[in-house]
Amino acid sequence: MVSTYREIVELLHDPRVSSDPRNLTASAAGVPEGVPGLPASFLHLDPPEHDRLRRVVTRHFRPPHTPDRVDGLAPELHKIVGGLIDGFVGRTEVDIVDELAYPLPVAVICQLLGVPREDEPRFHVWVESLLKSLDPDTGAAAEVQQAGTEMAQYFSGLIDAHRRAPGGDMLSALATDDGPEGQLTQEQLLSTSFLLLIAGHETTVNLIANGTLTLLRHPHVLERLRRDPEMVFRVVEELLRYEPPVHFVPWRTALDDIEIADTTMPKGSRIVLLLAAGSRDPDHVRAPDRFDPDRFDPDRFGLAREGDQHLGFGGGIHYCFGAPLARLEAQTALGELARRLVNPRLVTDPPPYRTNPVLRGPRHLQVAFDDIVPSREG
């Protein structure tokens, strides 16, 4: 278990550390196995396979080859958020998890991968079943297996259809890739799609839910955000530091004896990186337990140069692939909540939490309000 900022950063950049669970000699309990019958996704692979798969997928997600994939999703994302909040009109209380934080990432990933609108409900059911594999509380193995198989079939069909008649989405781009490094196999395409779906889901749910909760606990920050929408960039960065969706990464292995902080981690042992603790390491950041978005203000005088970094998205070669999209989703959702909810307040504090220790966030978040400000479009 490593909990200090500097040591976590060192290990994230240490080539003697593997993300491939096959290297674990110790117990692999709690390490997700991926989807039965599919090859490992790049989250659980080491170089060179990791690097090649990530490069091929990045080519269709980020500049320079794909300059506006994320920016291009922004208008649609605003529409989705606007529609979800429109659904609050005429009520005085909603569950932010079920009615905003949860449906948003599924809708966005459908948009990204080119899942037709009319299939979204089916898709939603599979995702919910699959996500149960991440929650030790439920462990509905048969249901997970069933959902995995059905979704793999669905995706195979979708990939074939996109290959025949490509659209502007990412799955079409991957299925018809003419890049220098060749195409992904059908199996690699499937495990990559599943990875994007799962990695980008529960995490984003928690960022929006933790964000709403934290803002309601700091009404002066919420009030400032309402008056200064630009502040949302700093709010989301500070949330990723202060109340991060991913609390630790449990799937690293030492490929050799590693000496760190006067300790030797023996070859073959499992390394748990406590990202959330590292982001609150008092040797790294001042007043770590204070929620203070201004620490990310680039204009503020006297910030330590490295002191404005957090570990919310990890680091090194596995640094979160979806970070620009995750930021945009959280900025849009929290910005619109701040603007449109009139006199919002928490109904229960603390709210009930999910039992998953890796991905920390409320299971439900009841919020009461007086009114909803109309959306800009309507």
Place this chain on the structure above:
Amino acid sequence: MFGYQFLALEHWGNAVTQAEVAAHNMISSQADRWPHLAVPVFWSTQFGTEIKSTGVPSVADSVVITQGSVPDRRFVAAYGRQGRLVGAVTFNQSKWLEFHGRQVERAAPFPPTYQTVDQPADVRPVPAEFPEAPIPTQAATVVVTGHDPSERRAEFVTR
């Protein structure tokens, strides 16, 4: 560390770290002054390849590819001098550079013996073949410890 040579470091990164230490020392009392102990680093992008270097590879007598593949233009090359690591160069593998910088600070043994990801099957060092430079001291080196400028210390080690 690098055979007690005078080195001209012409990358701007070195100018910045030196200036930080110099500025601190100008305004500090004798007891609070810092030594300038940064391991040299430089980087450059050439024809789409990101090349980074740490330590002083040019004093090396041997070189070995420790990660990746030269034909793929993605690799880490470690440089050694008389059984100690003195530098490393990465081609499109810059995320691993800092690790090797820390190994240079520790005067780690060369060739490296540890297991890493993406290790080539054959890790045999070959002569580095840099032009000879006159080296005044052969039998000792220095180990650098500490992270923040205020914590950096150099320690003399003999073999």
